Amino acid sequence: MRQPNILYIMSDDHAANAISCYGSRLAAAFQTPNIDRIANEGACLSNFFSTNAICTPARANIMTGQYGHINGVRTLDDAWRPEGSTNLAAILQEAGYDTALFGKWHLHCEPVGFAEYKYLSGHGGQGTYRDPDFIEKGRGPVNYRGYVTDIITGMALDWLRARDRRRPFFLMCHHKAPHDLWEYPERHEHLFDGIDIPAPDSLFEDKSHRSIASRDFGASVTPRSTVRSLYEMFRDPDYVTGPLTGTEHLTFEEKGIAAYQKYLRDYLRTVAGIDDSVGALLAELEEQGTLDDTIVIYTSDQGMFLGEHDYWDKRWSYEESLRSPFLVRYPREIAPQSVRAGLIANIDVAPTLLDYAGAEIPDEMQGFSCRGMLGGDPEAARREAVYFRYWMHLAHGLHVPAHYGIRTDRWKLIFYYGLPLDATGAQEEKTPAGWELYDMETDPLELHNLYGESAHAGVAAELRQTLDQAKQQYGDTDEQYPELGERYRTVE
Numbered sequence: 001m002r003q004p005n006i007l008y009i010m011s012d013d014h015a016a017n018a019i020s021c022y023g024s025r026l027a028a029a030f031q032t033p034n035i036d037r038i039a040n041e042g043a044c045l046s047n048f049f050s051t052n053a054i055c056t057p058a059r060a061n062i063m064t065g066q067y068g069h070i071n072g073v074r075t076l077d078d079a080w081r082p083e084g085s086t087n088l089a090a091i092l093q094e095a096g097y098d099t100a101l102f103g104k105w106h107l108h109c110e111p112v113g114f115a116e117y118k119y120l121s122g123h124g125g126q127g128t129y130r131d132p133d134f135i136e137k138g139r140g141p142v143n144y145r146g147y148v149t150d151i152i153t154g155m156a157l158d159w160l161r162a163r164d165r166r167r168p169f170f171l172m173c174h175h176k177a178p179h180d181l182w183e184y185p186e187r188h189e190h191l192f193d194g195i196d197i198p199a200p201d202s203l204f205e206d207k208s209h210r211s212i213a214s215r216d217f218g219a220s221v222t223p224r225s226t227v228r229s230l231y232e233m234f235r236d237p238d239y240v241t242g243p244l245t246g247t248e249h250l251t252f253e254e255k256g257i258a259a260y261q262k263y264l265r266d267y268l269r270t271v272a273g274i275d276d277s278v279g280a281l282l283a284e285l286e287e288q289g290t291l292d293d294t295i296v297i298y299t300s301d302q303g304m305f306l307g308e309h310d311y312w313d314k315r316w317s318y319e320e321s322l323r324s325p326f327l328v329r330y331p332r333e334i335a336p337q338s339v340r341a342g343l344i345a346n347i348d349v350a351p352t353l354l355d356y357a358g359a360e361i362p363d364e365m366q367g368f369s370c371r372g373m374l375g376g377d378p379e380a381a382r383r384e385a386v387y388f389r390y391w392m393h394l395a396h397g398l399h400v401p402a403h404y405g406i407r408t409d410r411w412k413l414i415f416y417y418g419l420p421l422d423a424t425g426a427q428e429e430k431t432p433a434g435w436e437l438y439d440m441e442t443d444p445l446e447l448h449n450l451y452g453e454s455a456h457a458g459v460a461a462e463l464r465q466t467l468d469q470a471k472q473q474y475g476d477t478d479e480q481y482p483e484l485g486e487r488y489r490t491v492e
Contacts, residue, residue, distance in 0.1 A: 003096065003168040003357050004330065005294035007281065010062075010172065011274050012055060012104055012179040013314060014300035016325040018271050022046075025198040026306070030268050034279035035327065038298050042329030043338035043374055049386045049407060050302035050346050053314045053321045055179075056080075056106055056125075057391075058301040058346060063088050063107070065350035065365030067389070069476050074391040076124075079108035086362045088350040089113030089170065095359040098167045102155040103174030111137075118155055120148070120176060127176055129183035129240075147185045148176050149270070153277040157284055165288075168357075173281065177270040178304075180312075181240050184269030191272060197264040200308045202445055203227065204253065207309075209449045211434030213401055213416030214316075225305075225313040225398050228252075231259040241266050260307045267306065295356055296329040308445070315400040317388055317414055318446050322407065330356075333375045342373050343383035343409060366474055384408060387470035393420045394429060401431045404476075406467050412438045412446070413463040415491075417484050433491040437463070452492075 017024035021036040021044055050058045052068055060066075060073035064086045068074035071085060082090070090113030093099045101111055104127065105119035118134040120127025121141050127133065132148045133141040144151045156173045163169055207215040234244035247258050278298060285291040303321045305311035314321040324346065328334060347367035354361045355369035372380025385406040393402035402421070405414035418431035437451035437460050450456040471477050478485035 002293065004332065005168050005290060006092075006097075006170045006353055006356070007285070007294055007296045008170070008172045008353075009175070009278060009281065009296070009298045011175040011177060011271075011298075011300045013302070013304040014178055014271065014274070014325060015304040015306050015320055016323055017306055017308075017320060018178075018268060018304075019325050019327075021327070022325065025200065026264075026268070029192070029195055029197055030271075032271065032275045034275045034282065035298050037282065038278070038296055038327040038329045039337070041331065041336045042296070042327065042334045043340050045326040045328070045340045045344060047341055047407075047409070048299070048324050048326035048344045048346070049322050049388065050324050051386065051388045052390055053302040053317060053388070054390065054392065055301050056108070059105075059107055061346045062301075062349045065347050065362075065367045067347065067366060067387075067474055067476060068391065069389075070364075070366065070474075073107070076392065076396065077108075082109060082112040086350070086364050087113050088353060089172075091354060091359050091362070092170045092357055095354075095357050096167060097170040097357065098163055099170045100156075100159050100163075101172045101174065102159070103152040103172075104176050105174065110135075114172075116159065118142075119174075126179060129176065129181075132176075147273070149185065149273040149277055152176075153280055156281060160281075160284055160288070165290075170353075170357075173277075175274055175277065177274055178267050182263075182266035182270050183240050184266060185273045185276075188269040188272045191269050192265045197261055197268070199257065199260055200306070200445075202309050202447060203260060203307050204256065205309050205447065209447065211416065211436050211449060211451065212432045213403075213418060213434030214436065225315070225400070226310050227260050227263065227307050227312055228256045228310065230263055230312060231255045234259055234262050256310075263312060264306060292331050294330070295353070298325065298327045300324045313398060315390055315392070315398060317390060317403060317405060317412075319412075319440070319444070322388060328374060330374075333371075335376060338374075338376060340374060341409075342370075343386050343407065344370050344373075345383065345386045385466055385470060387467075387474055387476075389476065391421065393418065394431065404467075404471075406463065406470055407440075408463070408466070410439065410441050411459065411463055412436075412440055413451075413460070413467060415467070415488065417487050419481070419484055419487070421481055421484065433487045435460070435491070 016022045020027040020031045021039040057068045064071040099114045101114045101117040106125035111117045118136045121135045308320045351361045351369045355371045385408045389404035401416045401418045403416040414436045435451040436449045438446045
C-alpha cells in the first residue's frame with residue numbers, strides 16, 4: 001500500500017471553542033465550515049492536549065515526540081537543536097517523503113528535514129500580519145506583500161502544484177493567525193456587524209475557590225493576561241484594528257464586556273481567514289485527486305483563553321489553554337463524523353504520523369502511536385493521564401506561576417510550585433505554592449477547586465501517586481531542584 005500523504009495544518013493560539021464543530025457557546029455566532037469539513041469527513045478529538053501550553057515548547061514537542069526537559073525547549077526563549085535530535089521531518093524524509101514547511105516555525109533555528117521551507121522572520125519568530133518577511137531555504141529574508149494567512153496558503157498551494165507526484169508528501173502549513181495582535185483580512189471586516197458574541201459564564205470569575213498560588217492573579221490585580229487589561233490596549237488611538245471608542249461613560253464591568261466584544265470579533269475574523277485557507281487547500285487536493293490518499297490534520301500549538309476565567313493568552317493549564325483542537329481526515333482508516341474522546345498528548349503526534357508512514361518510531365520518543373485509537377480500534381493503547389508542565393515563572397510580564405500536573409479522563413491535578421528554576425528571563429521571585437483539583441466530569445469549566453476537601457482526599461492522594469509515576473516515567477523528577485522537591489513534599 002502506498003504511503004499516505006500528510007498535510008499538517010497548524011494555527012497559533014486557536015482555541016477549540018472557536019471551531020464550530022466543537023459546539024461551544026460561540027458556534028451560534030460563528031461557523032468554520034471548511035475546518036468542520038475535516039471533522040465531518042473524519043474525526044474530532046475532544047481530549048487532545050499540549051504538554052506545555054506555550055508556542056515554542058509545544059512546537060518542539062510535536063517535532064520530537066519528547067518533553068521539553070528532554071529536547072531542551074522549555075520556554076519561548078529556548079532554541080531547538082534538531083541536529084542529533086529526534087526529528088519528525090527528517091525521519092519522514094529518510095522514509096521517502098517530499099517535505100516542505102511554510103509559515104510560522106518559531107523554534108529559533110533553521111529547519112532540518114525539509115526539502116523546501118519558507119518561515120516567518122522578525123518579531124521573535126512571530127512575523128507580521130501585513131507584508132511579512134520570510135526566511136527561504138538558501139536565502140536571507142524575503143519580503144512578501146499582502147496578508148500573511150493568504151501568503152502562507154499561496155506558498156503551500158504553489159508547492160502542492162509543483163511537487164514530484166511520484167513521491168508521498170509531508171507538508172506543514174503553519175499559520176501565524178490567530179496570534180495577537182489580531183489583524184484580520186479586510187474581506188472579513190464586517191463579519192460581526194450588529195452581532196454580540198456570547199460571553200463565557202466565567203468572564204468575571206470569583207477566584208476565591210482557587211489555591212493561594214493562582215487566585216490573586218487576575219482577581220485583585222489586572223496583569224496583562226486578563227480581559228479587562230485589553231480595554232486600555234484597545235483604547236489606543238493607533239491600535240492595529242482601530243480603537244475602541246465611546247466607552248468612557250461605562251462602568252468597570254461594562255468596559256470589560258466591551259473589551260471582550262472587540263477581542264472576540266477581531267480574533268474570530270482572523271480565524272475566518274484560516275477557514276478560507278483550509279477550504280483552498282482541501283479544494284486543491286480534491287482537484288488533484290489525492291484528497292482521500294492524504295492524512296489531513298488541522299490543529300493548533302495550544303489552546304487560547306477567549307474570556308474564560310477573565311483571561312486571554314494561554315499558559316495557565318486550565319482547559320481552554322491546555323486543550324488544543326485536533327481534527328483529522330483519512331477515509332482509508334478513519335470513519336466520517338467520528339468523535340475520539342481518549343486522551344492524546346502532543347508528544348504523540350510524531351509517533352502517530354511515523355506509524356502511518358510505515359517508518360520506525362525511535363525509542364527516544366516519549367509519546368506513542370494513536371493510529372489504532374483514531375481508527376476506532378477498541379483494543380488500541382490508551383493513555384491513563386497526560387502529564388503537563390509550564391516552566392516560565394512570571395516571565396514576559398505575564399503573571400503565571402510555574403506549575404505541573406496531570407489530566408486524566410475525569411480529573412485534573414495542578415501543583416503550582418512557584419520557583420524560577422532556570423535562566424528563562426523570569427523574575428528571581430517566589431510565589432506561593434499550592435494544589436488545585438478539578439472534576440472535569442461535574443465541573444468542566446473548572447470553577448470549583450476540590451483540593452483540601454475531605455470528601456476528595458482519597459482522590460487527591462491517588463492522583464498525587466499518578467503524578468509521581470508520570471514524573472518518573474518521563475524522567476522529570478525533582479532531585480535536581482532541591483527546593484522544589486521540598487515544596488512538593490510539604491505543601492498541602
